[in-house]
């Protein structure tokens with residue numbers, strides 16, 4: 001029996017089958033994706049992860065790896081082709097090794113949260129080059145598995161750029177370990193990189209070795225109200241060219257900021273200045289060894305289209321400004337279960353894209369409310385739609401097709417930083433050619449020939465003809 005074998009490997013306390021307990025593992029953060037697990041397995045060591053995979057392989061039961069369950073594309077829950085899977089929760093793998101100060105590296109268990117790893121690095125005088133609002137729940141294993149982006153990509157790149165090594169358990173229970181930390185090690189294919197962004201479909205990440213970044217002595221944030229989106233994009237160009245300390249350029253709009261203020265009970269950032277609802281606001285942050293406020297102010301003073309600005313130099317004031325940006329995901333989710341899309345469109349085409357979305361969404365779904373925000377420096381826009389009928393799957397798919405087709409037509413990506421998960425499976429072909437899809441399927445088949453790991457994510461189970469789901 002599957003459950004008996006799992007209990008034998010992990011102990012009864014760490015094999016959950018009570019529906020009242022498993023429900024939180026079966027439902028994603030947004031509430032949009034719900035599945036059904038035969039059990040939730042909670043191993044505490046790499047050996048136990050390997051044992052769970054061997055047991056599931058023997059019983060022919062698929063496995064859905066899960067970290068903090070904050071991924072926004074449904075990849076962490078046992079739904080669709082993974083219904084009835086074992087959810088493999090990595091949250092007990094929380095050990096963080098001492099920082100290697102000379103190499104600037106830290107190795108953490110996959111279940112350590114980003115916030116815990118950040119605090120651990122900070123205590124050794126280092127920072128982590130990845131950061132975003134879900135830091136208290138998202139795990140480093142999940143971050144690596146989804147190649148998370150976030151708010152520091154401008155300076156440090158996506159998670160792939162931060163991962164120096166990984167420990168991964170393969171579908172057959174064998175352990176692949178590349179944790180040497182050597183910055184130069186060109187012996188064959190770069191296997192850790194293959195698992196970054198694989199969304200639990202190629203192996204289970206049990207340890208993540210991260211490159212650390214220096215902690216800047218000074219930080220300044222500013223919230224800028226800008227006349228329109230072309231001016232905001234122009235400002236990105238100016239800031240990139242003239243402000244060497246630039247660290248982040250995030251985009252929100254007036255209506256989104258109002259929503260966050262209502263949700264969190266915050267005062268408006270520009271009291272007494274009622275800008276139109278579609279006014280873009282840029283949250284800009286600069287970091288450096290000395291106070292970067294002067295550089296930022298000089299660039300903003302000469303820029304066209306800046307209507308108003310609030311500057312924050314203390315940690316408390318910066319947090320207050322960031323709350324207007326980071327509060328968006330939760331504030332929109334509090335309205336209802338949104339349709340969540342995450343696209344990238346070349347910056348030069350961003351304004352036309354947004355104009356088209358503002359026309360397209362009400363034309364396809366008259367009751368809908370469109371919410372836009374994102375990471376402007378990386379041309380990454382989060383497109384959320386509320387006010388849709390929850391049960392109207394066809395309507396949601398029609399709207400998704402319209403928005404993603406429009407993004408792809410501009411040479412954009414249909415999955416910028418959140419990945420494919422279960423949410424984007426039907427649209428992967430808009431962003432990847434048949435030749436690329438064939439390689440994805442071949443890689444999947446080579447590492448997981450029976451389709452044990454997260455079936456229905458990234459590669460369609462039917463593509464190799466041999467997945468057992």
Ligand SMILES: Cc1cc2nc3c(=O)[nH]c(=O)nc-3n(C[C@H](O)[C@H](O)[C@H](O)COP(=O)(O)OP(=O)(O)OC[C@H]3O[C@@H](n4cnc5c(N)ncnc54)[C@H](O)[C@@H]3O)c2cc1C
Nearest residue numbers: 067068069070071075132139141142143145149150200205
């Ligand atoms: C408020 C909020 C803000 C967010 N902001 C951002 C943002 O700015 N940028 C961004 O990129 N994302 C963002 N996200 C999305 C999410 O936090 C990230 O995708 C994060 O990396 C997911 O980590 P997790 O531990 O929750 O993974 P989960 O949600 O548990 O899993 C995500 C995927 O990875 C797989 N997986 C998880 N752990 C492992 C493992 N150890 N081994 C193999 N596969 C695994 C799962 O099967 C799933 O496919 C945000 C989410 C929220 C709720």
